[in-house]
Amino acid sequence: MEKTSVPKATLGRLPRYLRFLKELPQEKSSYISATAIAKSLALGEVQVRKDLSAVSGAGRPKVGYETVDLIKSLENVLGRGNLTFAVLVGAGKLGRALLEHDEFEDYGVKIVAAFDCNEHPIRLSSSKEILPMCQFEHFCKSRKIQIGIITVGEGSAQAVCDQMVQSGITAIWNFAPCKLEVPAGVLLKQERLALSLAYLNNQLYN
Amino acid sequence: MEKTSVPKATLGRLPRYLRFLKELPQEKSSYISATAIAKSLALGEVQVRKDLSAVSGAGRPKVGYETVDLIKSLENVLGRGNLTFAVLVGAGKLGRALLEHDEFEDYGVKIVAAFDCNEHPIRLSSSKEILPMCQFEHFCKSRKIQIGIITVGEGSAQAVCDQMVQSGITAIWNFAPCKLEVPAGVLLKQERLALSLAYLNNQLYN
CATH class of the missing domain: 1.10.10.10 (Winged helix-like DNA-binding domain superfamily/Winged helix DNA-binding domain)
Known part of the structure; x- marks a missing residue:
């Protein structure tokens, strides 16, 4: 492509x-x-x-x-007809919201699964699944997943990031409020939701 | 402040x-x-x-x-010690994720309640509440709410936005994937989550 x-x-x-x-x-x-x-x-x-x-x-x-x-x-x-596959780690409220957000496919990205620390797969109503972390590496390698989305807490974000890189992921979208280290050649996009709100708040008083 | x-x-x-x-x-x-x-x-x-x-x-x-x-x-x-109060309309997964996101208070903003089309208040484990829309205007006016967060779908976002403006809200953070019209003097921040992912995806191939 x-x-x-x-x-x-x-x-x-x-x-x-x-x-x-x-x-x-x-x-x-x-x-x-x-x-x-x-x-x-x-x-x-x-x-x-x-x-x-x-x-x-x-x-x-x-x-x-x-x-x-x-x-x-x-x-x-837009990458249509040739979707890039993404996975997500951290199936809390934000993770599940992203998993079911249907706008991403308009931009050529499909989140195919979420992972969390559950022992067995959980099937969601959207027919997507939350898989246990022990299946992560095999899943990513066998499906050639390119994008990883991190929606775990600050404490485990770097470990998840490392696991993503080791599993062949080359672009990471991080929602955890911390700086991550990635090797050269891996793209990293830090999402800081709080900052948008902070900026709006700051503008209110100017 | x-x-x-x-x-x-x-x-x-x-x-x-x-x-x-x-x-x-x-x-x-x-x-x-x-x-x-x-x-x-x-x-x-x-x-x-x-x-x-x-x-x-x-x-x-x-x-x-x-x-x-x-x-x-x-x-x-950062607005500490003098928090700006925000409300959120649309208590789906994304709305609830934002409602319980604890980083916002670091930046001086507290989301005090969410609203949706439920008939009766729903109390969440975080002790925050999802209130019925019929209470919206009174709630915002009596508490002098300044920031409104829109996490409803595209179809109802403008109506929610109008209701926010009418209820005295002067800054709006919109997650619905559509352009909103606000009167002069009202701040509007359009959040486009899909775009971050689209951009990351686009960079993957360059």
Whole structure:
């Protein structure tokens, strides 16, 4: 799978473009201009042009983009049709909320299982499972899991992180409020929910 | 309560400084230098100086900061001792996870109750309550709630947002994956969890 690195804000708008293009009536849909997309989605034309050029290069002058190609490019950048598999460790409230959050697949990521210290698998109503940690390494290696999500407490986050790396995971999304050490070549994204709220609170008084 | 607007990254480090200063043995604690703080917390000296100057101005040359004053400034910026009250609407898994997340109080915000479409109050093990929506406006007005957190689905987020504004809330943290309209003067922070994961996924292939 080839992907293009696009800015985060652009990435956030791509599912909207994709949904819009896929819903176009077929007879109208061979070419579409950035202007038409901008108008239909109530977005700025400059922004749309910039977003699309990050994904698919420039459209053809006076004609725009070939719709089929643009859909393909969007799907490619969003990783659709070729989902990246993720697992999650720590099946508390936050972990379960993420496990059942259905927006991730719009962005090409599917959380396929959660792990926790339960002895036996727990099947959730969503048909996803919470598996015991003893199955973690085998599961990740056999399914070539690439993304690991950490929703355990601060105290066990580094151990979980190490286990993820050892199991072949190359990108980690950490919700535990602590700094993690990862070897070179492993991507780490620290999520700090409290900070968003702190910042909002701080702005209230300015 | 007076607050100083500080950058988000700085804000994120303040609880660490505060914890460190409060744990200093009393006899050693009348003055402390940025150098000493940096060394103890394994942070860069330039960063510590920058952080502290955003909070408390410059320290005295060769002596540093008066510990008691610095603690007060940190507590002030973090809103401690004068917690801002928040409520949350939408007590699903994510809502309940946030309701019981204990890091928010480190940053001066306390989520005092959650609301949902239940008919009667539900008391949680944390002693917090999920209240019926019919009590929302009265609750917010009588307790002067300033922050509202939206963890309902896309379909009802705008209605909840409007109700928050009408109930006197002036800062909204929205987890629903949709754009909200707020009147001028109301702060809005859009949280897009899926985007962090999307970005991580996109980086995997570059």
